[in-house]
Amino acid sequence: MPELPEVETTRRGLAPHVEGRRVVAVTLRRPDLRWPIPGEVPTLLPGQRIDAVRRRAKYLLFDTAAGSALLHLGMSGSLRVLPAGTPVTTHDHVDFALEGKGRTPGRVLRFNDPRRFGCLLWQPPGETHELLRHLGPEPLAVGESDGRSAFDGDYLFALSRGRKAPVKNFLMDQRVVVGVGNIYAAEALFAAGVSPLRAAGRVSRERYALLADAVKRILAHAITRGGTTLRDFLAPDGAPGYFEQELSAYGRGGAPCPNCGRPLKQAWIGQRATVWCGHCQR
Numbered sequence: 661m662p663e664l665p666e667v668e669t670t671r672r673g674l675a676p677h678v679e680g681r682r683v684v685a686v687t688l689r690r691p692d693l694r695w696p697i698p699g700e701v702p703t704l705l706p707g708q709r710i711d712a713v714r715r716r717a718k719y720l721l722f723d724t725a726a727g728s729a730l731l732h733l734g735m736s737g738s739l740r741v742l743p744a745g746t747p748v749t750t751h752d753h754v755d756f757a758l759e760g761k762g763r764t765p766g767r768v769l770r771f772n773d774p775r776r777f778g779c780l781l782w783q784p785p786g787e788t789h790e791l792l793r794h795l796g797p798e799p800l801a802v803g804e805s806d807g808r809s810a811f812d813g814d815y816l817f818a819l820s821r822g823r824k825a826p827v828k829n830f831l832m833d834q835r836v837v838v839g840v841g842n843i844y845a846a847e848a849l850f851a852a853g854v855s856p857l858r859a860a861g862r863v864s865r866e867r868y869a870l871l872a873d874a875v876k877r878i879l880a881h882a883i884t885r886g887g888t889t890l891r892d893f894l895a896p897d898g899a900p901g902y903f904e905q906e907l908s909a910y911g912r913g914g915a916p917c918p919n920c921g922r923p924l925k926q927a928w929i930g931q932r933a934t935v936w937c938g939h940c941q942r
């Protein structure tokens with residue numbers, strides 16, 4: 661599943677090829693993805709210039725004067741910028757045909773999604789879509805800043821007081837902070853030396869500062885990695901931005917801890933496999 665780093669990598673890859681271009685036509689090859697595609701997309705978008713491609717959590721926003729197309733890649737979605745006239749293949753559900761510019765010919769921004777958990781929705785100008793309204797702050801000041809609380813240790817500390825849920829669940833709650841998926845939560849908790857099982861309300865301010873820093877560092881690193889897969893402005897094909905061999909905890913249950921060499925523990929928290937070192941993480 662594309663995580664925040666892959667979505668941000670997609671945004672960075674697309675932006676130079678899409679921003680400033682006018683949408684000349686919208687082709688919907690089916691009426692719905694995860695949800696029905698609202699009528700505004702085919703009626704309001706054609707003729708509009710895409711002023712910016714922004715990201716909020718794992719949503720991409722294509723801003724125009726008439727409103728924003730709001731797109732989520734879901735489990736298996738990808739976006740590609742292709743030469744106009746590129747033949748359609750299976751699961752190519754949506755095309756935004758983009759005007760040529762100067763000597764560059766027209767292009768098509770194409771959304772492919774085999775499993776159709778992605779969505780394409782519409783946000784009128786000056787409004788915030790329902791899906792974006794209750795999201796926590798961005799962990800990184802990249803792509804989008806939401807103007808709400810800064811994400812840091814003090815923020816996590818204040819929000820977590822009295823909470824009994826495991827700190828890993830707290831960190832993965834999109835109302836607390838967006839974009840910290842299972843991989844990145846496991847890695848950040850390992851880097852900060854915090855046990856994923858510890859109650860969120862029982863982590864100190866100092867340790868939340870370490871944890872917030874670890875989240876930022878790990879996500880930023882993953883975005884850098886993702887960037888290398890984006891040559892020819894192709895969206896990453898589901899390959900994680902973080903290379904497997906760089907992971908310290910995630911997916912390594914039973915393997916030696918990179919710090920102390922003791923075997924890493926594995927348990928299920930909710931529906932998710934969780935790996936940690938019982939010695940290094942308290």
Ligand SMILES: [Zn+2]
Nearest residue numbers: 917920937940
């Ligand atoms: Zn260890």
